[in-house]
Amino acid sequence: MGLFDGKVAIVTGAGRGIGRSHALLLASEGAAVVVNDLGGSSSGDGADATPAQQVVDEIAAKGGRAIANYDSVSSWTGAEAMVQQAVDEFGGLDVLINNAGILRDKMSFNMDEAEWDQVIDVHLKGHFATSRFAASYWRTKSKETGGPVNGKIVNTASESGLYGNAGQANYAAAKAGIASMTIVMARELERIGVRVNAICPVARTRLTETVAGDFMNAKEGEFDKFAPENISAVVCWLASDLAEGVTGQVVKVMGGQVQLIRGWRPVTEATDDKPWTIASIDQAASSTLFAATDKGTPPFMPNVGDN
Numbered sequence: 001m002g003l004f005d006g007k008v009a010i011v012t013g014a015g016r017g018i019g020r021s022h023a024l025l026l027a028s029e030g031a032a033v034v035v036n037d038l039g040g041s042s043s044g045d046g047a048d049a050t051p052a053q054q055v056v057d058e059i060a061a062k063g064g065r066a067i068a069n070y071d072s073v074s075s076w077t078g079a080e081a082m083v084q085q086a087v088d089e090f091g092g093l094d095v096l097i098n099n100a101g102i103l104r105d106k107m108s109f110n111m112d113e114a115e116w117d118q119v120i121d122v123h124l125k126g127h128f129a130t131s132r133f134a135a136s137y138w139r140t141k142s143k144e145t146g147g148p149v150n151g152k153i154v155n156t157a158s159e160s161g162l163y164g165n166a167g168q169a170n171y172a173a174a175k176a177g178i179a180s181m182t183i184v185m186a187r188e189l190e191r192i193g194v195r196v197n198a199i200c201p202v203a204r205t206r207l208t209e210t211v212a213g214d215f216m217n218a219k220e221g222e223f224d225k226f227a228p229e230n231i232s233a234v235v236c237w238l239a240s241d242l243a244e245g246v247t248g249q250v251v252k253v254m255g256g257q258v259q260l261i262r263g264w265r266p267v268t269e270a271t272d273d274k275p276w277t278i279a280s281i282d283q284a285a286s287s288t289l290f291a292a293t294d295k296g297t298p299p300f301m302p303n304v305g306d307n
């Protein structure tokens, strides 16, 4: 008996890295998986059917069920076709894991239009397009049955988007947008029984191997903390009925550490019963707003409990 017996899942960007291990774990737990991957370079150039097909073959060799999809997640029609493919080939859709991603890092003053557009397209539009068509599929189903549909979406944000990594204005903006969209769609789809959550993973893949050096390599005597496989158990838990009631949440996963992350909440407050003047806001800034908190950029990786 698998946790996902009889379920149908789409995993985007599942040909390599973290997405590949999500697809393998879902399939080993009984899900029929649509393995989506465009197969381009880490900066999004080119296309290749091989990565998605290899994962499909790997799943089939272990007795699981999977089909490949080679569309770009940033294609509106491609996203619609991906959802339709799950329905046509496997009879429905229960789980959508949005994971596909690329990097085109540059400092803002050097970034060109294509570097901005491509990263926003793949991550932000690429998460929304698939979610939009999955949501409309589930809404129609809910109207037909008159009840909840028990669907799940797990998105892939990043600490870069939540805490603001220099050199990644495009990527961080997209990932912050994904975290925000997770909450919006969780609110919208709650009434039809669909849960929407996001993870912030940290793992050794081609996206991190050049920046992390040997920091992420396995250390003797320890479990392999940065193996992409470490991320998938948390994703599968969020995508399963075990996580009933969990929705609109963002969870970081790094090695053996899991954090529930929440942000953008009021930290301090000043009020007045008349319009602000420059002088009165200056006074409130020093007496209240910034009196007991930093004025500079917040820490990149805050500790639990930090403001």
Ligand SMILES: NC(=O)c1ccc[n+]([C@@H]2O[C@H](COP(=O)([O-])OP(=O)(O)OC[C@H]3O[C@@H](n4cnc5c(N)ncnc54)[C@H](O)[C@@H]3O)[C@@H](O)[C@H]2O)c1
Binding pocket: 012, 013, 014, 015, 016, 017, 018, 019, 036, 037, 038, 039, 040, 041, 042, 044, 051, 071, 072, 073, 074, 099, 100, 101, 102, 122, 126, 156, 157, 158, 159, 200, 201, 202, 203, 204, 205, 206, 207, 208
């Ligand atoms: N590795 C980390 O530490 C880390 C940290 C934070 C967030 N993430 C996020 O995790 C996700 C997976 O990244 P990874 O580290 O496994 O990288 P990866 O490069 O190993 O895998 C990403 C996969 O997405 C595919 N892809 C790219 N653009 C696509 C498109 N338009 N349509 C379909 N598929 C496409 C690629 O071909 C690739 O196989 C990304 O969203 C990434 O931003 C990773």
